[in-house]
Amino acid sequence: MSTDSKLFPGLSQRPDLIDLSALLLDWYDRNARTLPWRDDPSPYHVLLSEVMLQQTQVETVIPYFRRFIAELPDFAALSVVEDARLLRLWQGLGYYRRAHYLKRAAIEIMRLYGGVLPADYHAIRRLPGVGDYTAGAVASIAFGLPVAAVDGNVLRVLARITGSKADVTAARAKKDCAALVTELMDTRRPGDFTQALMELGAVICRPGAQAKCACCPVNRLCLARAQNNVAALPVKAPKKPRRQEHRSLLLIRQKDALLLRRREDGGLLGGLYEPVNLPGHLTEAEIKAFVTARGGRLLALDSLGERRHLFTHISWHMRGWLVDTQGLCDFDDHFFAPLSEIADGYPMPSAFKGFINQVL
Ligand code: SF4
Structure with missing residues (x-):
């Protein structure tokens, strides 16, 4: 050249x-x-x-x-x-x-x-x-x-x-x-x-x-x-728009513990912990059905509001819920972590902090 x-x-x-x-x-x-x-x-x-x-x-x-x-x-x-x-x-x-x-x-x-x-x-x-x-x-x-x-x-x-x-x-x-x-x-x-x-x-x-x-x-x-x-200057080609995703964050609480799972290594937020994180904005009836299908009983359901988090290519529109339950067992890769240990024991992305901090 x-x-x-x-x-x-x-x-x-x-x-x-x-x-x-x-x-x-x-x-x-x-x-x-x-x-x-x-x-x-x-x-x-x-x-x-x-x-x-x-x-x-x-x-x-x-x-x-x-x-x-x-x-x-x-x-x-x-x-x-x-x-x-x-x-x-x-x-x-x-x-x-x-x-x-x-x-x-x-x-x-x-x-x-x-x-x-x-x-x-x-x-x-x-x-x-x-x-x-x-x-x-x-x-x-x-x-x-x-x-x-x-x-x-x-x-x-x-x-x-x-x-x-x-x-x-x-x-x-x-x-x-x-x-x-x-x-x-x-x-x-x-x-x-x-x-x-x-x-x-x-x-x-x-x-x-x-x-x-x-x-x-x-x-x-x-x-x-x-x-x-x-x-x-400088000239930059326009970026592709971020993919828009709706998520429901269920902070499922039972006694003094919260249901968490560790995200898979290698992917988005790999190795970090998160509460139940489901695609779409679930209705209250769908959240109740989710708990019931896993052997639990819904005691109370409170909205934790809405938040948005931007990744490089994705935008998450999250709705959070505090879900008080009884009788629910660990399932799939989810487990109950004591609330008192979450802040120091389970590294969590800032995307969820606004919801988590409302229950700790
Ligand atoms: S290098 Fe940047 S700051 Fe310096 S004169 Fe040029 S445009 Fe201005």
């Missing part, structure tokens, strides 16, 4: 971008935020923080990161942690598959490298759950390797600086953007360059009309600003 067909023009078309690295690093040296994973950017800390930061705000991640490394200080501890404890440490961060992948990555690092991750991009990229971006971030920040890490912030910054109208959700745009980052990178400080680009996207080159161009250290290089086109 010729340079001319690149979706992000390189130095041959924009020789002025040779100044970007120095301007950016000078700004970063004076303005970098103090973040706990920056104190000691070990491979473990960088991998953990990068995985936690996917889909999650920095302010949310900080206390989770601190708690996590206090309880599980290295790959060895993470590789042998019980799933319930792991999920409790992750509870509230969402996207729980990330936690399972992290543990699997730690197991691989123990098995293959005795707990010491090698300074090798391809070895990092082969770990479970690690994609191009995370591998690039660990390689450059933890090991100082000159490898690009292209996330949404970096795509936005470089689409604006170069004025690229490419759809940044396309794989080719990410590839061309990575090539440009590698070309512009200060190879003496790859980790700082990676973090400086991300930082610029996070605090200055904000999405939409929130960009703070007047105080941007690279504004003299920015084509989008020169063309008064900042809010329109």
Whole structure:
């Protein structure tokens, strides 16, 4: 492919971008935020923080990161942690598959490298759950390797600086953007360059009309600003609409216990606990029939209201019910858990918290 067909023009078309690295690093040296994973950017800390930061705000991640490394200080501890404890440490961060992948990555690092991750991009990229971006971030920040890490912030910054109208959700745009980052990178400080680009996207080159161009250290290089086109970039193809699902959450209570089950590993919210969760919005008669069909007797039925929870591809419209029963036995994979043990003993997704908290 010729340079001319690149979706992000390189130095041959924009020789002025040779100044970007120095301007950016000078700004970063004076303005970098103090973040706990920056104190000691070990491979473990960088991998953990990068995985936690996917889909999650920095302010949310900080206390989770601190708690996590206090309880599980290295790959060895993470590789042998019980799933319930792991999920409790992750509870509230969402996207729980990330936690399972992290543990699997730690197991691989123990098995293959005795707990010491090698300074090798391809070895990092082969770990479970690690994609191009995370591998690039660990390689450059933890090991100082000159490898690009292209996330949404970096795509936005470089689409604006170069004025690229490419759809940044396309794989080719990410590839061309990575090539440009590698070309512009200060190879003496790859980790700082990676973090400086991300930082610029996070605090200055904000999405939409929130960009703070007047105080941007690279504004003299920015084509989008020169063309008064900042809010329109980057271009993103419209997302597919989320699938809409109606669910009924039955908090079936008997004496001082609540009926729960553990969701299957590997799927949505895998390994977490939930109350009876049924498709559709059940009527009161249908809930009574559900209890009766399992040998129980309905004592009382109270509405817990409606809530909505958004996943990446699905939207759940949930109706909650508190169902007091008698005579119901455990069934299928459901079992009665003492109410007093639920908060600490049974990690549960935030999707259900609004209902569960009404009965604990
Ligand atoms: S000048 Fe504005 S649009 Fe351009 S990189 Fe800086 S903040 Fe982003």
